[in-house]
Amino acid sequence: MVEDGLKLYGTKLSPFVLRVEWALEVKGIKYEYVTEDLKNKSPQLLEYNPVYKMVPVLVHHENPVCESIMILEYIEDVWKNHGSSILPSDPYERAEARFWAKFSEEKQCLQGCFEVFSKTGEEQLKAVKELQERLKTLEEYLEGKKFFGGETIGLVDIVAGWIPSWIPIIEEIVGIKIVDEEELPLIYAWMHDILELDLVKKTMPPLDEVKTHMRNIREDVLRKTN
Structure with a gap:
């Protein structure tokens, strides 16, 4: 089942989006993937990431998190008891x-x-x-x-x-x-x-x-x- 209110805005050819996908897979977190056309960006992407206007953007309960490494840290913090840890405990x-x-x-x-x-x-x-x-x-x-x-x-x-x-x-x-x-x-x-x-x-x-x-x-x- 998809985690309630969890969406990943991305494009399949981006290694930065791929990072987020891997992290979510490691954690066993299901999500909705929203494919973006970077030549014709959606109003939602521009709203969620008005500064850089780029993917990836992880939206959790309507709260957007931008920049891939920031997203990885967020995933680890929110779902720290799910799946494997992305960061060591020490x-x-x-x-x-x-x-x-x-x-x-x-x-x-x-x-x-x-x-x-x-x-x-x-x-x-x-x-x-x-x-x-x-x-x-x-x-x-x-x-x-x-x-x-x-x-x-x-x-x-x-x-x-x-x-x-x-x-x-x-x-x-x-x-x-x-x-x-x-x-x-x-x-x-x-x-x-x-x-x-x-x-x-x-x-x-x-x-x-x-x-x-x-x-x-x-x-x-x-x-x-x-």
Whole structure:
């Protein structure tokens, strides 16, 4: 049964929306999914997120929560006794998880990936090396664990979920290997384990649609920069 008054406004091709879906699946929370067309945004989305006018937006009893990481924290707070915990119970471990989630979210990793995707030639090769070094740093937090959250996925796995979901597609489009099994063995194994999760298989959009979407983004970016 759908949780009373719970709606997720999103689009299937957004990795940021996917994070929220994964968190709700981990918690075993049922919800209504409202598909948004970002080229023709609904009045409801504009009302619920008047600042950024973007997805995801989680609406709970008519109270909107915006920004994916804020939504993840909200889900953990409201449904802390449901399903698995997204954050550790120990305060230090919670702070540590938040630190590495932020590391994977901001310029250290996510922006680095976009640099690879949006560059060509020597600039692109430089961006690949820089991204690999950042992933090596992230890999240190994975040492001795199957997932960043331990035996089950947690905040860092969910926030960094764009890595296994999108990097293989980026590698295919740009023709460069980013995550090599020898250079990044823990990240490589983690990516495989994430993609094997039932909740990931259940929520991932069709691969051909993602590839087409990503190719269109790259072509648009290269056209604007050339």
